[in-house]
Amino acid sequence: MVNLKGRDLLSIADLNKEEIREILNLAASLKRGEKQYKCDKTLGLLFYKASTRTRVSFTVAMYQLGGNVIYLEPGTTQIGRGEPIEDTARVLSRYLDILAIRTFAQEDLQTFADYSDIPIINALTDLEHPCQILADFQTIEENFGKLEGITIAFLGDGNNVAHSLLLGGAIMGMNVRVATPPGYAPKAEIVEKARKLAANPEQIIITHSPEEAVDKAQVLYTDVWVSMGQEGEAAKKIPSFQPYQLNERLVSLADKEAIVLHCLPAYRGKEITAEVLEGRQSRVWDEAENRMHAQKALMACLLGLT
Ligand code: CP
Numbered sequence: 001m002v003n004l005k006g007r008d009l010l011s012i013a014d015l016n017k018e019e020i021r022e023i024l025n026l027a028a029s030l031k032r033g034e035k036q037y038k039c040d041k042t043l044g045l046l047f048y049k050a051s052t053r054t055r056v057s058f059t060v061a062m063y064q065l066g067g068n069v070i071y072l073e074p075g076t077t078q079i080g081r082g083e084p085i086e087d088t089a090r091v092l093s094r095y096l097d098i099l100a101i102r103t104f105a106q107e108d109l110q111t112f113a114d115y116s117d118i119p120i121i122n123a124l125t126d127l128e129h130p131c132q133i134l135a136d137f138q139t140i141e142e143n144f145g146k147l148e149g150i151t152i153a154f155l156g157d158g159n160n161v162a163h164s165l166l167l168g169g170a171i172m173g174m175n176v177r178v179a180t181p182p183g184y185a186p187k188a189e190i191v192e193k194a195r196k197l198a199a200n201p202e203q204i205i206i207t208h209s210p211e212e213a214v215d216k217a218q219v220l221y222t223d224v225w226v227s228m229g230q231e232g233e234a235a236k237k238i239p240s241f242q243p244y245q246l247n248e249r250l251v252s253l254a255d256k257e258a259i260v261l262h263c264l265p266a267y268r269g270k271e272i273t274a275e276v277l278e279g280r281q282s283r284v285w286d287e288a289e290n291r292m293h294a295q296k297a298l299m300a301c302l303l304g305l306t
């Protein structure tokens with residue numbers, strides 16, 4: 001029996017296969033309207049970076065669970081004036097029932113978790129984006145009926161989204177290929193961890209060849225070339241990323257029934273062409289919608305509502 005009550009989600013690898021399966025099954029069932037919860041819990045959203053999807057989907061999900069939401073940011077709290085995370089975390093956990101944090105360093109998220117006695121959710125750090133990956137998996141299952149054995153190709157920057165896909169894909173028995181320009185590969189320790197989590201380490205492929213990555217893949221995935229906090233690197237980065245643009249040529253090398261995912265926001269003409277983003281194979285709007293169902297399921301599990 002899976003029991004996630006009181007747990008944190010700092011990395012997708014905090015969950016095992018059975019626990020991810022439980023959340024995805026509940027997310028699908030919530031989306032179909034088969035289950036409803038009525039709670040009086042309060043979710044805090046503490047965001048050090050911008051957000052549209054994560055902020056709104058968490059907010060609506062908590063309202064639909066019957067609870068309340070408080071949005072917090074450094075500039076309008078004492079955090080921006082230097083109150084330590086250790087103090088903020090202890091105080092917030094006296095008021096809130098669950099807290100989702102979007103920040104820069106994974107270590108800061110870890111400190112929040114260490115000093116809080118409520119569930120802490122990673123709403124994106126520089127290292128990982130686990131909530132995104134739950135919604136991505138829900139979307140993949142809606143299209144292929146399974147995750148196990150599915151090949152996903154991620155093109156572009158070896159960033160937070162790539163890291164969580166590598167770890168989550170390995171846990172769920174998927175083949176994950178990541179193609180990046182030299183110098184932008186995913187972190188070695190994440191790749192190593194993904195290979196350890198995979199039943200077979202060959203399920204994880206890191207390459208500089210976009211063609212090798214997309215070859216007969218069933219899911220094509222890309223993300224921005226310049227993540228939040230890296231704006232100063234944009235001019236240097238963009239030229240070497242051009243061959244990794246998800247365009248019709250690369251889509252034509254994938255499985256004929258391949259689907260296209262992008263966590264959004266998307267920059268048409270950069271990491272993805274408008275034709276591919278708006279094309280027949282794109283599932284990006286379902287993927288964005290699924291953020292809400294997947295996070296509603298996640299919160300129901302962490303709050304012990306299930
Ligand atoms: N995909 C995602 O996390 O989007 P936001 O930055 O809008 O939350």
Ligand code: NVA
Pocket residue numbers: 124159160161223224226227228263264265
């Ligand atoms: N990699 C991107 C994802 C945005 C949802 C970033 O961190 O900005």
